[in-house]
Amino acid sequence: MSASLSRPPRVGVWLVGARGSVATTVVAGCAAVVAGLRPPTGLVTEAPAFAGSGLPALSSLVFGGHDTTDCPLPKRAEQLAAGGVLPLGLPAAxxxxxxxxxxxxxxxxxxxxxxxxxxxxxxxxxxxxQDFVRRLGLERAVVVNVASTEPAPTGPPLPPSSLYAAAALRAGCPYINFTPSTGLHHPGLAPLAAASGLPYAGRDGKTGQTLLRSVLGPMFAQRALDVRAWSGTNLLGGGDGASLADPAAAAAKNAGKERVLADTLGTTPEGQVHIDDVPALGDWKTAWDHVAFDGFLGTRMVLQTIWQGCDSALAAPLVLDLARLVARAHETGLRGPLAELAFFFKDPVGDAPSALGEQYAELVRFAQGLGEGE
Amino acid sequence: MSASLSRPPRVGVWLVGARGSVATTVVAGCAAVVAGLRPPTGLVTEAPAFAGSGLPALSSLVFGGHDTTDCPLPKRAEQLAAGGVLPLGLPAAxxxxxxxxxxxxxxxxxxxxxxxxxxxxxxxxxxxxQDFVRRLGLERAVVVNVASTEPAPTGPPLPPSSLYAAAALRAGCPYINFTPSTGLHHPGLAPLAAASGLPYAGRDGKTGQTLLRSVLGPMFAQRALDVRAWSGTNLLGGGDGASLADPAAAAAKNAGKERVLADTLGTTPEGQVHIDDVPALGDWKTAWDHVAFDGFLGTRMVLQTIWQGCDSALAAPLVLDLARLVARAHETGLRGPLAELAFFFKDPVGDAPSALGEQYAELVRFAQGLGEGE
Amino acid sequence: MSASLSRPPRVGVWLVGARGSVATTVVAGCAAVVAGLRPPTGLVTEAPAFAGSGLPALSSLVFGGHDTTDCPLPKRAEQLAAGGVLPLGLPAAxxxxxxxxxxxxxxxxxxxxxxxxxxxxxxxxxxxxQDFVRRLGLERAVVVNVASTEPAPTGPPLPPSSLYAAAALRAGCPYINFTPSTGLHHPGLAPLAAASGLPYAGRDGKTGQTLLRSVLGPMFAQRALDVRAWSGTNLLGGGDGASLADPAAAAAKNAGKERVLADTLGTTPEGQVHIDDVPALGDWKTAWDHVAFDGFLGTRMVLQTIWQGCDSALAAPLVLDLARLVARAHETGLRGPLAELAFFFKDPVGDAPSALGEQYAELVRFAQGLGEGE
Amino acid sequence: MSASLSRPPRVGVWLVGARGSVATTVVAGCAAVVAGLRPPTGLVTEAPAFAGSGLPALSSLVFGGHDTTDCPLPKRAEQLAAGGVLPLGLPAAxxxxxxxxxxxxxxxxxxxxxxxxxxxxxxxxxxxxQDFVRRLGLERAVVVNVASTEPAPTGPPLPPSSLYAAAALRAGCPYINFTPSTGLHHPGLAPLAAASGLPYAGRDGKTGQTLLRSVLGPMFAQRALDVRAWSGTNLLGGGDGASLADPAAAAAKNAGKERVLADTLGTTPEGQVHIDDVPALGDWKTAWDHVAFDGFLGTRMVLQTIWQGCDSALAAPLVLDLARLVARAHETGLRGPLAELAFFFKDPVGDAPSALGEQYAELVRFAQGLGEGE
Known part of the structure; x- marks a missing residue:
């Protein structure tokens, strides 16, 4: 970044699903961290390894987006605080x-x-x-899809997530798909994406069960243990629970989950994944995994994990990380699928390792590359 | 290895605690895999990455050892089969x-x-x-401590594990400490170890709760999540349960467990580790871990893991892996602490990374180095 | 029983599904307990409360049955021993x-x-x-359905389980349905059952998740805690896993599970029940339950349970209990649905309490009534 | 109650530990339910079975107490709301x-x-x-100990909890010990308690792990399953965690926990109970139980439970229940230990059943007796 600017350039973050829980947490949380009200817990890009990458500062991010509902963000934030997703008093602050x-x-x-x-x-x-960028004098804007998961499309018409993705391309904005929806993964968009010269990343943020699987799968493989069955159940309320209880929507999500196991284990074990809509859980989700594996001489053993997390609080900092990384990638002239961001996704674009540790190493290398020439 | 030998050289594996569950499983399991009765599940060094390292073949290993009890190995094996540790019929085979x-x-x-x-x-x-090596015409022998954990020593006299370790040095044999007992970690033995020119490795095989911690700790750190408390309870029967219910013996083991967290998280979270002797569990152990962590904006979340494993079946293949690796290291002239074997240990010698993924990468590099010049 | 008999009368136990895991465990286990090789663990009717009920002795039971496969029982027993369901050496004994x-x-x-x-x-x-009873000179025989669960019938033709139930009525034998299959619960059989003058019991043995629910549901109700969601996943291998992975077969089973919650809680909480076929688990099953409940002032709390059991070992003693109780009920002239045996079933016949404690009290009263006049 | 009174008599509830989390939740929660701001979730005595018992109405309860700290209750309530124990906005309301x-x-x-x-x-x-009762014109007052658990006393001097209990006797007030502290269980107080003619109840409210054990223990016993080991770990923050991390304080609590198992199972299984102080958990506690049991023919099975609750929210409604029941018992002239209240306690006074279902039945009978003659 040029030192001659009197104020640092501002970067737009355009959220598709801008009134949802994740988007509201992104906006409120970024402001809270910038104001020093909260430490940057959960923000990967605030670690020292990213200090020299030239990423836009959190304070330079400006938010906007699309949504089909009209509940004002301050009110959404109050709802999230009542549900324990945002700290008490934060919406007012x-x-x-x-x-x-x-x-x-x-x-x-x-x-x-x-x-x-x-x-x-x-x-x-x-x-x-384009109006957002021009009117606010932004250096650039990245588009992030954080809308509810849509059913897998069954035909040629573009699903909504792909319309927004196409709009990002047309407006010259890098695109990030944080959901399992189609977005740029539509055959009709592939040539446009290639021709756009824009970087893009996705898809489906890795925030719970799959995050765990991406470290446990390699552990079993490295120890030469024979995973026979890996079964999982996810309970979640909120909009996501309702969306994913639809088998068509769940199918995309589960494909990502299973890909992680197949890639890290080298085989596909028995077992299913369930996603249950449990409205009483609100924005909280619980994932139970049961792994039956054979050890030396075929001795049967079992690992079980229970992950109890808040979906928005897990997703929001990663959205900020991705927006910063992709904005900087755009600034440095990178284009096409950013496989180096696989650390963040269940079903990453491009060719990437599946083990979280390798993904992290690759992310750090990528970030260091972004900083060269600074 | 020279192709001119009519039969490959044989390598001794001298087990301290040779009549225990782990040692019995080592001997029976090696024979079963060599005979093709069982696949090499759990044997890290049978993975393709180790194929060119010049490791001694499993079929070249010859077993002996010390023990203070006198139950014959075939009878111990029958007991283990009755307890589900060894497959039915294996002791006879x-x-x-x-x-x-x-x-x-x-x-x-x-x-x-x-x-x-x-x-x-x-x-x-x-x-x-020395008699074992000479009489059987072995190329070399490695000593592996798999005896029950002894209380942490309180004074200058050498505890039994250190007597055996000193004997290994005196006999010119590489030494591996698979337990948390003192072994070579005694101030009185440090100069002898340095002067011996022998390679050694240890200590305390990583077979359950700490194995998990070594992949979960890095996950939390890479995701910038703030682990506030990590609590654990281990239930185990068998001799190990009784040994470790002794607070003095447990102290050494727990130090290793906590070191993994401190090293991977960068801080020491709240929480204790309990080791309970539950004889009814026999050779099986259950480890429950409860991790309370804060995410974005301080939102509290929880991960719990339950590991139900068979201690002997988890330990035995690693003992074989270590014996092969250390024997080969000896053959290639390596000396001193083998930090590159940290993948196997809770409390590794030398300076080594704590994340399992990095430890595995280092192990593979080490093994490839062993094969150079073949 | 008359003291003048030189030998006690023998009672037949006719098992529908006589070559299955449960039936094999029933036959082998009864013999083992009679021979004093094993204590009567799991046999409810061996408790002192049942001593004066005039139940037929375990040694008086004689087994036969129907099956569509032809694997000999001794071979099935060896398979079960290899899978850890029967103790080593028991099949031979x-x-x-x-x-x-x-x-x-x-x-x-x-x-x-x-x-x-x-x-x-x-x-x-x-x-x-009839041939079984006559040829062996049995005092009476009871028919117990322990065959794999069949899909819920969709029309008037009698499913196989109902054919066997009708045969029991025609042969003058009391009938017990230990599975969720239709059995006597077919509209076409109701008049026959009523006219037969025979006692009968069922259906669907309560051996795991529902057993737990029948004690946990009342606990929540008595403490006035507000259960908001009760979700469950069952993993099971063996024939039962495959049968119940069929949604039509699972429907009957899940209806029983949900009835227990509705009856004990007084409301139907949110949440689903999944039954997954996981062949790698063999005869073992794992049930995870997640209960989200509100306490005082709406504070959200969670109970989770994990039940790891062996289906055959859980079912077999209850089959023996039921055979003894129903045979004795027949002997004393009882007829119609035996609601007092609700302790054993997910979906009991007649009008019965749903809390396990109350069911047990009623069972003991019933058993004491069986003994009066002895 | 006499219908001639223009306003119902008021009943005092004197809380020892009146500024603690439990006491604050008692006062705030009672007010919230009386005002109709919250439903009476968790209040056992609001169930229809207690409608005719003549219990004092919640609106008739008046609170006071002793404490050694001086943080005002409104401020304590705000702290609890910030920790999620009380609903947002309730302290103000x-x-x-x-x-x-x-x-x-x-x-x-x-x-x-x-x-x-x-x-x-x-x-x-x-x-x-006495000043409290007189000045406010209360019909009577009951004393409830909800202070932090004190170490088990080692000699003749009365511990603080016993001083308060003696004061209750001297003031003519019934006494309830909701903690494992000594209270009236001191040899020096036995003659005073007997001579006082007052009813009393205790001790140690059953709010989590022991509540579960009191329904699971009977389940295993009724099913004739052989519990071999029952192990438990409790993680709790707040003042209680710190108190109970002291082995002397934990000893009393654990004795109650183990008594439940011994009484319901008929034997004392292997296994320990740990209580860990984990300040990061605040007022929340997690209890993990691991039950290894043998089924038919000795087949090993396992039940695990995880209870995640808020201690104050679990305890507070029971304190209100007990205050109402004991006040009414006093009114009807009952005296001495109220064994019929065992439903509420880990270590109940008098001779009482240990199974929760039987305790509940006894409680309902007791409550109906209180209403007779109304």
Whole structure:
């Protein structure tokens, strides 16, 4: 970054699903950390290894986005605080930042009754983005999909997540898919993505069961233990629980989960993965995993794990990390799929290792590369 | 290895605690795998990455050792089969190999009433070792301590594990401490170890709770999650349960467990570790871990793990791996502490990374180095 | 029982699914306990409270049954011993009893290609039963269904379990349905059951998750805690896993599980129950339950349970208990649904309490009533 | 209660440890339920079975107590709300009731430097109580010990909990010991208790692990399963964690826990109980139990339970239940140990069943007896 600027350039973070739990936590949490109200727990890119990478500062991030609902962000934040997702008093402390982001949220779509065709929707979304960048004088903006998981598409029409992804390309913005929805993974978008010269990353943030699997799978493999069955059940409330209880939506998510096992173990063990919608759990999720494995001479042993986490609190810092990394990648001229960000995803783009430790090493190398020439 | 030999050189594996569960499983299991009765599950060194390292073949290993009890190995094997540790029918199938090893077991000590002083005991043990190597025409022998954990020593006299370690040095044999007992970690033995020119490794095989911690600790650290408390309880029967219920014996073991957390997390979280003797569990152990951690904005989350394993089945293949690696290291002229074997230990000698993934990478590099010049 | 008899009368136990894991464990286990090789662990009716009930002695039970496969019982028993379900050496020790039962197993059906109509099948099965009683000079015989769970029937034709139940009625034998299959619960059999004057019991033995729920549900209710969601996952291998992975078969089983919660809690909480077929688990099953409940002032709390059991070892003693109790009920002239045996079932016949403690109290009262007049 | 009173008589609840988490939750929670802000979840005595028992209404309860600290109740309530123990906004909504109770809290003791002897302390505490009753025109008051657990006493001097208990006797107030501290269980107090003609109850509220054990123990016994080892670990923060990490304090608590197993199982299984102080958990506690049991033919099975609860939220409604029941028992002239309240305690006074279901049945009978003659 040029030292001659009187103030550092600002970077836009455009959230698809901008009024959801994750997006609200992103906006409120970024403001809280910038203000020094909270330590940067959970923010990977605040570790010393990333200090020289030239990443945009958290204080330089400006938020906007699309959503189809209209609950104001300050109110959403109060709801999250009541549910224990945000600390008490935080919504009030960052009310100004929430309100500022709220004014930059534009209607998403298509809603029922919307007669616009695909191209018109893409054009409208892209115009929203370009307006955001221009009006606020942003150096660049990255688009991050944090909307509820949509059912796997069954035909050629672009699902909503792909419309937003296409809009990002058209507006010249790097794209990050934090969900298992289609986004850029649509055959109709592949040539556009390639031609855009933009970097992109995804998909499906690794925040719980799969995160664990990406360290436990390599452990079994390195110890030459024979995993016979790996079974899992996820209980989650909130919008995500309802979305993923739909078998079509769960299918995409589960594919990512199973890929991690197959890649790290070298075989596909027996066992299923269930995703249950349990509204009483609110924004909290519980994942139980049962791993039956054979040791020396075939002796049967079992590992079980229980992960009790808050989905938004797990996802939000990773969204900030990704926005910073991809914005910087764009700045340095990188293009195409960023396989080096596999650390963050269940189903990473490009060719990447599956073991978390190797993914982390690759991420650090990538970040150091971003800083060269600074 | 020279192709001109009509038969490959044989390598001795001298087990301190040769009639225990681990040693019996080592002998029976090696025979079963050599005979093709069982796949090499759990044997790290049978992975392709180790194929070119020049390790002694499993079929070239010859077993002997010291013990203070006199239950014959074939009978111990039957007991283990009755407890589900060895497969049904295996003791009969490898009866010849068990009997052969049984004839190479010499009385350990000191037993109550033994009036020999330290030097006489060391000399006697070293003579047993040298006789084993000479009489059977072995190329070399490695000594592995798999005896029950002894209380932490309180004064200058050498504890039994250190007497055996000193005997290994005197007999010119590399030494591996698979237990948390003192072994070579005695100030009185440091100069001898340095002067011996022998390689050595240890200590305390990483077979359950600490194995898990060595992959979960790095996961928390890489994700910048703030581990506030890590509590654990181990239930185990068998001789190990009784030994470790002694707080003095448990102290050494727990130090290793906590070191892994401190090293991988960068801080020492709250929480204790308990080791309970539960004879009804026999050779099986259960470890429960409870990890309370804070995520973004301080949101509290919890991971729990339950590991149900068979101690002997977890330890035995690692003992074989270590014997092969250290024998080969000796052959190639390596000396001193083998920090590159940290993958196997809770409390590794030398300066080594604490994350299992890094330890594995280092192990593979080490093994490849062993093969150079073949 | 009359003291003038030179030998006590013998009672037949006719097992539908006589070559399955449960039936094999019933026959081998009864012999082992009678011979004093094993204590009567798991046998409810060996408790002192049942001493005066006039139940037939275990030594008086004689086994036979129907099955559609032909693996001999002694061989099945060896398979179970290899899987850890039966103790090592037990099959050999009770080989005579296994062989004796094996000779009393008749072909079940209908097998593919069988052209007999319903009535012919019922008549054939009833004839097998009558022949068993007459030929062996049995005082009476009870029929117990321990066959794999069949899919819920969709129409008027009688499913196999109902054919066997009808045969029991025709042969004058009390009937016990230990599975969730239809058995006597078919509208076409209701008048026959009523007219038969026979006692009957069922259905679906309560051996794991539902057993736990029947004590935990009342605990929550008595403490006025508000259970918001009760979710469960069952992993099981063996034939039962495969049968119940079929949603139609699982439906019947899950209905029983949910009835227990609704009855004991007074409401139906959120949450699903999954039954996964995991062949690698063999005869072992694992059930995880996650209970999210609200305490005082709505504070959210969680109970989780993990039950790791061996299905055959859990079911077999209850089958013996039920056979003894129902045989004695028949002897004393009881008829119709035996609601007092709800202690044993997920989905009991008649009107019975759902809390295990109350069911046990009722069982003891029932058993004491059986003994009056002795 | 007489219908001629213009307003119902008021009943005092005198809390020893009146500024602690439990006491604060008692006062705030009672007010919240009375005001209709929250449903009576967790209050056993609000169930229909207790409707005719003549218990004092929640709205008739008046709170006071002793404590050695001076943090005002409204502030304590805010702290609890920040920790998730009380709902957000509740402290403000019941600020008046908290303030009213705060004015009725008197200094406890003895504090360091206090030179009063035992009798002077007892007299002072009794005077506080009598003043409370007289000044507020209460019909009666019950004393409930909810202070932190004290170390088991080692000699004749009365520990503080016994001083308060003696003061209750002297002031003519029924006494309830909700903690494992000594209270009335001191040989020096037995004759006083007997002579007082007052009813009393205790000790050690059953709110988590032992509550579970009191339903699981009977389940194993009724099913004739052979429990071989029952091991448990409790993690808790807050003041209770620190108190109970002291082995002397834990001893009393663990004795109660083990008594439940011995009484319900008929034998004492192997296994230990640990209580760890984990300050990071705040007012939350986690209890893990591991039960190794043998089924039919000795087949080993395992049940594990994990209870994650909020200690204050579990205890507070039971304190209200007990205060109401014991006040009514006093009104009806009952005296001596109230064994019928065993449902609430780990280590109940008098001769009582250990199974929770039987305890509940006895409680309901007791409550119905209280209502007779109304």
């Amino acid at each position: 960052v009310a100004a930042e929430l309100a500022a982001a709220d004014t930059e949220i534009r209607p998403g779509g298509p809603l029922p009754g919307d007669t616009r065709d695909e191209d018109a929707l893409i054009a409208a979304f892209a115009a929203d983005l | 490898v009866a010849a190999e068990l009997a052969a090893a049984d004839t190479e077991i010499r009385p350990g000590g000191p037993l109550p009433g033994d009036t020999r002083d330290e030097d006489a005991l060391i000399a006697a043990f070293a003579a047993d070792l | 009770v080989a005579a009893e296994l062989a004796a039962a094996d000779t009393e197993i008749r072909p079940g059906g209908p097998l593919p290609g069988d052209t007999r109509d319903e009535d012919a099948l019922i008549a054939a099965f009833a004839a097998d039963l | 019941v600020a008046a009731e908290l303030a009213a109770a705060d004015t009725e809290i008197r200094p406890g003791g003895p504090l360091p430097g206090d030179t009063r002897d035992e009798d002077a302390l007892i007299a002072a505490f009794a005077a506080d109580l």
